[in-house]
Amino acid sequence: MxxxxxxxxxxxxxxxxxxxxxxxxxxxxxxxxxxxxxxxxxxxxxxxxxxxxxxxxxxxxxxxxxxxxxxxxxxxxxxxxxxxxxxxDDSDLDQAVLRTLSQAKFSVDDKRLSFGVESPLIRSAIEARLKTVGVFSDISLSGEILRVPTNQLGTFVRAFMSGERAEALSKKLKGVANDKGFVDALNKFGKDVAADLAKDATKEVAQEALGSLLGWIAEAASGGVGVGELADVVSNYLPQG
Incomplete structure (x- = not known):
């Protein structure tokens, strides 16, 4: 110990x-x-x-x-x-990023999802990927705080998943059969959750849904197709097949 x-x-x-x-x-x-x-x-x-x-x-x-x-x-x-x-560290850094985010304490308002990322290696991996991909003008990493616009959740997550794992995750999302659909579904999820977080009546449910989805994504990133089903509360936000 x-x-x-x-x-x-x-x-x-x-x-x-x-x-x-x-x-x-x-x-x-x-x-x-x-x-x-x-x-x-x-x-x-x-x-x-x-x-x-x-x-x-x-x-x-x-x-x-x-x-x-x-x-x-x-x-x-x-x-x-x-x-x-x-x-x-010889682990898959992309997996480590998603795993870290799923376990990190986060806060969310009607526009941004904020994570505390203390590991210097994970912070550097995120920063390097953001610069490499170059499409996240609204995503920022300042000190130990990572801020992701809720409506870009899918775009961000996709940057840290291989094509094979993204495809496996896509198949798990009801009604989403391709990579573009996977990204769009998560972007829409973030946008819808943000809207519910702004309402007192649905804030707690939306917060739970967000935490459940992040954990599920991390499991998918590590375990490929052998992931469990999404919690019912998360499925309410996703396309129905």
Whole structure:
């Protein structure tokens, strides 16, 4: 279990088993090159990587917690986390983006869906894709907040799905048989949900529908055709076949 304070970090490293595991993990990296050839910044990174490897630090936890544990600034913690993710993450980044968004806390008004995206790797992946595709003039990533216009939800999601997975997802959406229809259906979903969010009587239902759909999309992105059915509340917003 990951620690939450600097004192807990020291206590864990005093444990014979945890201490030995950390020492071995650090030595593997440090002695991969000639002795004293590693610059201080890289030694710091090796320490960070070793702490993650032995599960003393949780790389998926809040950046503030990592900073507190190591007694460094959030900027320093974020930098080391980014380096760790770049060197050790071999997962499908597009899947990771959709998975992260499905699990992130979000807020929504009548125009925009806002996500908190703390992982520096995921933020960089989103930013790079937005620049590569070049069609999201209204979608912004400022600091840790990603804002997507509700009526562009499908356009955004499609940018992070392969053609095969998008086709599989299209078949699951009732009455939608092609990629263009898939995008249009989700764009319409976002627009309709936004309208319902503006009404007190339907706000709670619309919020639930949005959360359910995001989770379902992430499942589809990871599992292909073997995804579960949409919740009934979500289906109410989609074309009926």
């Amino acid at each position: 990951a620690v939450a304070t600097f004192q807990q970090l020291k206590d864990r490293l005093h444990d014979p088993v945890a201490g030995a595991q950390f020492a071995a993990a650090f030595a593997d990296g440090y002695f991969a090159v000639a002795f004293a050839a590693t610059p201080k910044s890289e030694v710091d990174q090796l320490v960070f990587d070793a702490l993650v490897k032995v599960k003393i630090i949780d790389p998926d936890g809040p950046v503030y917690t990592i900073a507190r544990v190591l007694k460094v600034t959030p900027a320093k913690a974020r930098s080391m986390l980014f380096q760790h993710q770049l060197r050790n």
